Amino acid sequence: MKKSLLLLTMASLFSLGTAANASNAAVNIAYPINGGTFTNYFSSSFTTTCPGGSYSVAWYLDGVLTGNASFYDTASVNFAQKLPTGWHSLQVISSCGQDTVKFYVLER
Structure with missing residues (x-):
């Protein structure tokens, strides 16, 4: 009984670790918010995280680099x-x- 409870506990811990790791997106645009409305002087913020190594990132406004x-x-x-x-x-x-x-931009 104790062994099966220990195995069940360990299995649930590993499954929680996997779910937590899966929620970390490789690219996360924090701002602007999708579908939001902003003034024409807007700011943007995003992060990208890749597993150890040399990488590149590019960002496009309206399809233009x-x-x-x-x-x-x-x-x-x-x-x-x-x-x-x-x-x-x-x-x-x-x-x-x-x-x-x-996102939508209103003239200020």
């Missing part, structure tokens, strides 16, 4: 841009994943 960088393990990027009124998209593509958000 806006910036890129090389990194080892983790890159955190913040930038500000003035955009015209309307719908826009930010796409981040790194060596180990990607993310895209769409």
Whole structure:
């Protein structure tokens, strides 16, 4: 009985560890929020994390390359841009994943 309880406990701990690891996205756009409305002087923030090694990341506003960088393990990027009124998209593509958000800009 004690052995089976110990095995069950260990199995549940390992399964929790796997679920927690699976929730860490390779690319996480923190801002702008998908579907949000912002002023035309907007700022953006995102991170990308890849398992140890040399990687690259590129980000696109409305499909146009806006910036890129090389990194080892983790890159955190913040930038500000003035955009015209309307719908826009930010796409981040790194060596180990990607993310895209769409947002609306109001003129200030």
